[in-house]
Amino acid sequence: MTDVNPGLEPVRKALQDLSIEDNPAIVKQKSRDFFWYSPVLKKQLDRVTGDLVVTPRTEDEVIRVLKACFEHDVPVTVRGAGTGNYGQAMPLAGGVVLNLAELNKIKEIGPGRVVCEAGALISAIDDATRPGGQELRLHPSTYRTATIGGFIAGGSGGIGSIRWGGLRDLGNVISARVITMEAEPRILDMTGADLAKVLHAYGTNGVITEVEMPLTAAYDWVDVIAGFDTFMDAARFADALGMQDGILLKELGVISAPIPHDYFLRHRKYLRPDQSVCVMMVAPFAMPALAAFAEHRKADLVYRADTAEADEKKGLPPVFELSWNHTTLRGLRVDSTITYLQILYPYPDQMKKVDAMTKLFGDELPGHLEFVRFDGNVTCFGLPVVRYTSDERLEEIIRLHEEAGCPVFNPHRYTLEEGGMKQTDEQQLAFKRESDPKGLLNPGKMIAWDDPDFDFSADGPFLFQGLR
């Protein structure tokens, strides 16, 4: 990053009619994401910056950028909104940051499907489809800031996963247009099993310019919060509620005391300091069923948006901005020394494992669960707050989880493989050889590319599994 890439000037010249930014402060800002959630990545990536930000407005312009950069051996790192948590969008080798924020047209809406450009904001897609009674199945809690392309290339699931599983599941993306990084970039129309190549690949094997996503029925989801005396009471309530096939939810999360009271400042008035909560988004017409279920389980509904006054609601963030990685964000705003982990509690022992880990770590890891469908079952991920002390202790906490049968998708690693999210294999590597023969796309993120001796048989479950 200190040596100037000699390809930069010819690239700048070839693209001079495009929108290019080279002010170092702005370039650095556009080279960062939410990597600072992790004290480990913060040390490793703090100085990373690209050299130029190019902001294409059309697919043709994307192709021109890739062609020029290929010719002159300039790395290209795609950027959606830069809300990833693992430094995914950070250009380790400098070069061009390809900012897709302006490639954001919504092109077609049909029953059960929407076609849009990759840089479209997720909430903007819903804004366009909602008048027709439809919305996206899944969105990250960064609904209002993230792009759909960034979600597919760098995210995994979130709100809606209690109903639909994750992006890893066949059917949650219908198709994608992908531009390769070659002398003559090709346009690939990927669908079905092929999509696995570009999902959660951090833009290492092509630039997604357009996606077709499934839609589902849109509702005025009702935010509901139930309070419990203990974390495990809240967890067991959510675990049972997730199994209710007839109660339509879009979000089902559980957050341990003292997080809700300490970090959810605008909801504090509903909560006791020692209260753990279950947060839900419920279809309006499912509220009688939800209320019956809550009563049967003696759950205390401390907040329900369907009966709250209008001005009461005005000041509150939506429930989805208390959940997933927003829980951690709210924590970081109050206490910048915390961090987090990402754990899978595999079905069917999820409650037993959650209980064991809760007992083992106590207030060092205040619990946070997100319930999802995972391979056909309802189970939960853990995104506990970690009261960070040292990298060594963090590693130990991870090891203790893994030894207890709870895989960790380590958010303190910036490579595809080490994060445990994406499994690479011969097929994945072969595809990269075709789509990015010079290895210019987001260099440094795929170990299998950089290390010819990489052992694909590496154990550990992967969220996005290998291609065969």
Add this chain to the structure above:
Amino acid sequence: MTDVNPGLEPVRKALQDLSIEDNPAIVKQKSRDFFWYSPVLKKQLDRVTGDLVVTPRTEDEVIRVLKACFEHDVPVTVRGAGTGNYGQAMPLAGGVVLNLAELNKIKEIGPGRVVCEAGALISAIDDATRPGGQELRLHPSTYRTATIGGFIAGGSGGIGSIRWGGLRDLGNVISARVITMEAEPRILDMTGADLAKVLHAYGTNGVITEVEMPLTAAYDWVDVIAGFDTFMDAARFADALGMQDGILLKELGVISAPIPHDYFLRHRKYLRPDQSVCVMMVAPFAMPALAAFAEHRKADLVYRADTAEADEKKGLPPVFELSWNHTTLRGLRVDSTITYLQILYPYPDQMKKVDAMTKLFGDELPGHLEFVRFDGNVTCFGLPVVRYTSDERLEEIIRLHEEAGCPVFNPHRYTLEEGGMKQTDEQQLAFKRESDPKGLLNPGKMIAWDDPDFDFSADGPFLFQGLR
């Protein structure tokens, strides 16, 4: 049934301005359902008939009928379309058949919900909601003939259960208006946990006049049939497909050779005699994912409606009329000596159990599975064709299933309890004492009412469980 009920004449007089039918041939016809699926029930119920059929057009008229019958001690058995399979709608004690076919208005459609009268045909409800992009979550395969009230009071689930579970699940009915059988009939608005009282209660504790049902997004579902060399191949394919959280299906069934070729006459051209099939209804936008999944699993898609020619499709019944109890119906049309069973293969050993039963019974019970969500997991019911030989053998087949850990919901019994569908308990009985103090509603169907020594602790899993 041979003694004339002295209350009949005063009732007829009190209701003379209503639509009343007393032609014995027509009354007998309107006193029957599909009880003849069962050789056992056929012997027991063949001579059952009511005395009068009254066809109210409004809720007020329903109330008048109940009042008059209460006053004169005349039994009332509610009838939707009479498509039940267990003699549910058959008036064991004669009296009035209360035919709700004309109480069929669709009253209100909103996002995620429809309010309609109980006698509305299920397909008519969808016809009304589809222009707004919505449809019912669940319907029996008797979609085009059955009423919504009859489904709720006498059915359990069917098409859509792979996504939403069954009528037993909280949230799959929003609310119901129920008229009690008293001197002054009351109108009860039932919702939440209360609904369990009238679900699958065969109209023994009130007359449902209006229901509010949840709606979901409507699609032009694509009928798909995959062919397999063995039944277990088809079963394992379906079992894995059901676990795909991102592939939206409305129906997922498996039918063993030789049933498809022998009984699905209009589909015969697609099938080899030795082929077992998986039948599916797939959301159009999920077809690329479905095709990828099928290819990965080496499944042969012998028919898919999205690529079939228009005139090819014209002659074919929809896939949902090959499934659930329609499979048996198509069999009975070809071979009237067969019958069927209803089995639950409990998660997570469903495939092992299906395999064991398939090996045990061979062609005496050609397999038929319907995949559903059940208590939060994906598993299957069995509705095998039974090559019936004797009542004793039928009982033995049931016993062998139960001994192998596969509960049977016995379709050869006409009481609520013996069928294993509905658990009665003190609460259920107490509700009947209030809503039907004289026991005039569908007499003879609830053992707990007729037998003061009835043992509620009776074992066996029940589909619709007790109230606490």
